[in-house]
Amino acid sequence: MSPTDAAPWRLPGFWAGIRPKVWSAVGLSPVAYADEAFYADEQARLFGRAWTGVALASELSRPGRLLVRSVAGKSVLLTRSGDRLRGFLNTCRHRGTELADADCDIAGVIRCPYHRWSYSTEGRLVAAPLFEASPPSDFDPADWRLVPLRVDTWGPIVFVCLDEETPPLDVWLGDLPERLTAYRLEEWELSDLDGATATFDVGANWKLLVENFAEYYHLPWVHPKLAKVSRVKDHYRYQGPGMYCGQTTTPVSSDQHEDWVVLPPATGLGASDGASGRFVAVFPNVLLAVLPNHVFLILLEPQGVGRTIEHCTFLFPPGAVPPAEDERGRRRFAEAFETTRQFWVDVNDEDIDICERVQRGVSHAGAPPGPMAPRFEEPLNRFHNMTADLMTLESVADLVVPSGDRPGDVDLYGTKPNPMPPPIEVEAARRARQTA
Numbered sequence: 137m138s139p140t141d142a143a144p145w146r147l148p149g150f151w152a153g154i155r156p157k158v159w160s161a162v163g164l165s166p167v168a169y170a171d172e173a174f175y176a177d178e179q180a181r182l183f184g185r186a187w188t189g190v191a192l193a194s195e196l197s198r199p200g201r202l203l204v205r206s207v208a209g210k211s212v213l214l215t216r217s218g219d220r221l222r223g224f225l226n227t228c229r230h231r232g233t234e235l236a237d238a239d240c241d242i243a244g245v246i247r248c249p250y251h252r253w254s255y256s257t258e259g260r261l262v263a264a265p266l267f268e269a270s271p272p273s274d275f276d277p278a279d280w281r282l283v284p285l286r287v288d289t290w291g292p293i294v295f296v297c298l299d300e301e302t303p304p305l306d307v308w309l310g311d312l313p314e315r316l317t318a319y320r321l322e323e324w325e326l327s328d329l330d331g332a333t334a335t336f337d338v339g340a341n342w343k344l345l346v347e348n349f350a351e352y353y354h355l356p357w358v359h360p361k362l363a364k365v366s367r368v369k370d371h372y373r374y375q376g377p378g379m380y381c382g383q384t385t386t387p388v389s390s391d392q393h394e395d396w397v398v399l400p401p402a403t404g405l406g407a408s409d410g411a412s413g414r415f416v417a418v419f420p421n422v423l424l425a426v427l428p429n430h431v432f433l434i435l436l437e438p439q440g441v442g443r444t445i446e447h448c449t450f451l452f453p454p455g456a457v458p459p460a461e462d463e464r465g466r467r468r469f470a471e472a473f474e475t476t477r478q479f480w481v482d483v484n485d486e487d488i489d490i491c492e493r494v495q496r497g498v499s500h501a502g503a504p505p506g507p508m509a510p511r512f513e514e515p516l517n518r519f520h521n522m523t524a525d526l527m528t529l530e531s532v533a534d535l536v537v538p539s540g541d542r543p544g545d546v547d548l549y550g551t552k553p554n555p556m557p558p559p560i561e562v563e564a565a566r567r568a569r570q571t572a
């Protein structure tokens with residue numbers, strides 16, 4: 137048995153503190169945030185088997201676009217072939233050369249720089265120069281396709297999964313697509329406005345960023361300004377079955393600060409979606425804030441046990457951004473966006489500061505973790521359990537996607553019923569009554 141096979145976090149005992157319901161659970165061990173060996177195993181067992189968000193679908197809308205991403209320490213290529221997105225390991229089938237080192241445009245083929253073997257966007261080997269003259273015996277190009285990977289999309293996000301046994305993405309996401317269906321997020325657009333994308337290099341473990349996103353306990357102290365547009369008392373549960381942690385603010389109030397409501401809202405939203413913010417951490421690395429008029433999306437890219445890159449993107453409802461020829465409309469939109477953007481940047485800076493501080497605390501102290509606040513931190517308990525499942529399962533085919541709230545569950549957590557529940561929750565309650 138190798139040392140990794142004997143790693144304590146592969147055994148149930150390591151996770152005993154997080155397995156009870158939130159009322160008697162504690163947080164994760166500092167080892168999970170600060171131990172190099174844990175991080176290495178987490179890359180293999182968690183990121184190597186999860187559906188990981190890696191790109192925006194719109195980044196692949198242009199024919200001939202090739203993206204290079206990193207998942208679980210492996211370099212991954214993404215292309216579009218007709219309507220279909222494809223993913224491959226970034227390695228030539230001849231002698232293994234890395235095929236691309238950055239996003240680029242290709243003229244229909246992926247060409248290896250070493251001996252010019254070339255592959256179609258479906259991964260077929262289409263040329264092996266000088267090889268055909270005297271090929272090795274039994275050489276059949278069909279045997280030398282690029283190594284394919286699982287790729288799928290939901291809404292604006294491209295996901296990659298390195299493991300064949302992981303349940304499909306629609307099972308992974310549970311009811312989330314249905315929950316957010318009225319937004320038609322797949323149509324929301326990236327803009328070339330200044331600041332619509334940004335990258336932050338954060339000195340904290342990726343899980344601290346997820347946890348911080350998934351709880352609003354810290355709002356009054358870390359974000360005094362945010363707490364005025366997204367008031368703690370207006371936060372409710374938004375949790376159905378699926379590998380995600382959801383919460384909602386209803387309404388997104390504008391009584392003291394209007395930073396979130398200056399942009400024009402999407403059309404076609406019902407009363408609940410049109411008045412709410414949906415905040416969803418899709419396990420493991422997608423942080424999605426959906427407002428009636430914009431989306432703020434963060435894809436987390438772990439770089440080490442104490443370092444994470446945040447890839448941040450704003451998206452807008454279809455048609456919201458005026459075209460370039462409408463100079464006045466565009467200027468007005470850009471001003472409104474700048475208010476929204478600055479607001480998020482300030483909030484994100486505050487989050488980064490506090491998460492880096494947590495990283496320092498868990499790294500040097502190593503003290504046992506403390507209890508969770510049931511009213512606010514149940515999503516963290518859910519996240520810890522999903523993490524534990526991935527780290528302990530021998531076969532990811534055995535993964536059980538966690539269930540969601542049942543009618544009445546909100547009272548258990550000390551959360552009052554949402555005054556404007558999303559239709560899906562009304563529907564779920566109706567179904568539950570029917571089957572009772």
Ligand code: FES
Pocket residue numbers: 228229230231232233248249250251252253
């Ligand atoms: S290693 Fe790619 S063509 Fe030789």
Ligand SMILES: [Fe+2]
Pocket residue numbers: 348349354358359483487
């Ligand atoms: Fe925060």
